[in-house]
Amino acid sequence: MRFSALFLMLFCLVQLLKAQSVSSIDSLKKALKHTEDELSKxxxxxxxxxxxxxxxxxxxxxxAHESELLAQNLGSDSLLNNAYINQATAYLHIGNYPKALQLYQKAIIGAQKLGDSNALFSVYERLGILYHFQNNNRKAIQYFFYALTQFSKKNITNKKLIERKAYLLKNIGIVYNETKNYSMSADYFNQALTLAKQLNNHELMANVLNYQGSLFLNQGNKDLALKQYLEALQLRKESNNKWGLASSYLSIGQYYFNQKDYANAEIYLKEAIESGKQVNFWPNVSMSSLYLYQLYKQKGDYKNALTAFELNNAVNDTLFSIDRVRKMQQLEMQYDFDRKQAELKAQQRKKEMYYWLGTITLFFLLSAVFVLYLWQRNKTKKIELEQLNLQLANQELETDLVTKEQELAAHIKHLSSKNELINEVSEKLLAIKQNVNAKTQNSVQKITMDIQANLQPELLDELELRFQQVNENFYKNLNDKFVDLTPSERRLCALLKLNMSTKDISTMTHQSTKAIDVARTRLRKKLNLTGTDQSLAEFLEQF
Structure with a gap:
């Protein structure tokens, strides 16, 4: 229920300035279409x-994404940081809090580096809102006061900044009200109301009055609470603010509902629904219809309760659809932004490539002119020197080539001999294995494994030594519990503990993967793991 109230508060604030800003937004969009200068864009x-x-x-x-690309192209750190703040704020209102937090933290670093107190104020204030939406009031109040500190550093005369300070004071009052620090809440609401009256901002005044009503209600002063609610309603009627009216009607309807004055509650809740419908203020309609449903249910008017319930379901479906479309739009815009950023980077790389090509071409041209000048002055000497250097270079290359060819031939011969020996011995042992009894076959198999394990004993020994340095008690603990393990099986245990695959162990020990699989099966039996789902690597982690 609290989350719904927070969402309703956010949506209300969203809609309050919507009608006022449409003409300004349209003008900005037209200006953007006719602007070619990147800085103006x-x-x-x-x-x-x-x-x-x-x-x-x-x-x-x-x-905001477009701003980031333009700022990167212009190389402006302050404007780029501003783009990060706007992106974070958009993500905040979309509901993607982790992304918003990530960008705000990035913006804090940039603002501190630039010494930009305005940017720091914006980030701190909105971080406070973010944590408030996440019910983390301790951090919310912390960042709200960080933001307030930025105001104390300068004398504020700009109306827009005074308005932002008033909203900040109001937000602090909201947090204190929710944490039941009512005296502090009242103080900050009063400060916010004073600034709102100074600005003659009726909506801001009504907004603060509404929250003062909630404060008085929490303090048990019902009459004062109703007085503030009604005063806020009157201000919104005077300014004909439909979204504000819908919010005020809902607050008063909730008040009467909680006082069990169902007659008055019904009147205001119906007004809230109608006002909300007129301006598509669906969260307000949803909350109002839910209270109206509960009201009719309390009165036993089940026909009207059903109507209110059906309205609530229909509105919630609409809100879900809006949210789904918004998320799809967000994904599409993220894709478009990534594409544009990739194109910008490609253009930058292309410019850099042209720059370096021009530089290299110029360098070679100058070098050619200089060489030609020297060649004209020292023609005979240069030719002799070049011939001598060429001969020395050729001799060196020939010597180096012969050496490398000899090394390569020797290496190939060594590998060939080793592989032939391995194949020959393995084939003979496999031939013998077919003609002996089962016990002898196991011995032959062990001999085959030992031969292959000792092809590079120094590598395995070094690995085993380093393994023991890291896992000092591994072999001791293993031997204490399983005394019948062979050295090869203990070594296999070590390799498995290192999470090495069958193929890796085969390469290291020069055994076939089939031999390793057999050894693993035998090892599982000795470790009493047969018939269980636990892997050898998981089992050996305990030692």
């Missing part, structure tokens, strides 16, 4: 992202 895309994140975070994210 960057300024417009940044502004569009800041304007849109409240009512269309997916589109805001697209403009």
């Amino acid at each position: 960057l300024a417009i895309t940044n502004e569009l992202s800041e304007e849109l994140y409240k009512n269309n975070p997916s589109q805001a994210l697209a403009y």
